[in-house]
């Protein structure tokens with residue numbers, strides 16, 4: 001069952017939903033001089049997500065429902081808070097609690113979503129009226145996927161993922177998220193990825209029009225690289241396909257899969273699984 005959280009707003013406290021994302025297609029277009037890769041990817045937010053509660057306080061703190069999540073300066077929430085402070089000069093201490101539901105190292109953008117949600121929250125609580133475009137620019141310094149979350153939930157992303165073109169809704173869809181125990185390091189996957197020279201000649205904007213016309217099935221160029229490190233993921237994909245899903249695809253660099261369509265007889269796997277829906281946000285409101 002999909003869980004929805006409604007934002008609670010007061011002058012000194014915000015409770016915000018921080019959604020996961022999936023990549024309905026992901027093409028790696030080229031390797032860049034700065035070490036990143038240019039992508040062509042359709043991103044969609046979903047109703048699986050964390051909740052961030054942020055309150056004005058006497059001193060800074062970050063707590064998390066999961067003890068294995070670092071709550072020090074390596075956490076993107078802290079980085080987002082500090083980035084906002086640097087931009088505005090506003091040093092108001094904040095008490096932050098993260099209810100963590102999105103699996104980590106899954107390709108579901110959990111950390112990036114938390115960072116974007118934190119930037120949006122700071123802007124609301126401090127009444128700074130920074131535009132979404134500017135918040136997205138700030139977010140780009142924290143991670144390639146952060147700007148996407150300032151879209152309305154469906155966006156075609158290029159560059160290293162940070163050039164975001166807002167899209168209309170692509171319709172409602174129920175989606176199962178399945179995350180095996182294996183964790184994946186995004187830098188490691190990109191390091192091992194070998195560009196197929198023929199890909200370079202593809203006009204990546206064609207991906208979007210063909211996908212929207214139903215001429216291009218969902219795909220992820222990073223799947224094979226992740227499978228080469230974790231062959232059991234390929235087996236899991238086969239198992240899920242054999243249960244009758246129309247699409248079973250890894251999200252981002254993995255290791256989570258999203259499954260579209262109606263399975264014949266879904267045998268829920270012995271690992272994290274969650275039935276979600278596509279999620280969008282209204283302009284001037286956050287998700288949820």
Ligand code: C5P
Nearest residue numbers: 035036037143144145160161186187190
């Ligand atoms: O931007 P972010 O910090 O999320 O990226 C993590 C790592 O993933 C980068 O340091 C880079 O090695 C790799 N990456 C990439 N191309 C992208 C996004 C990420 O090579 N478009």
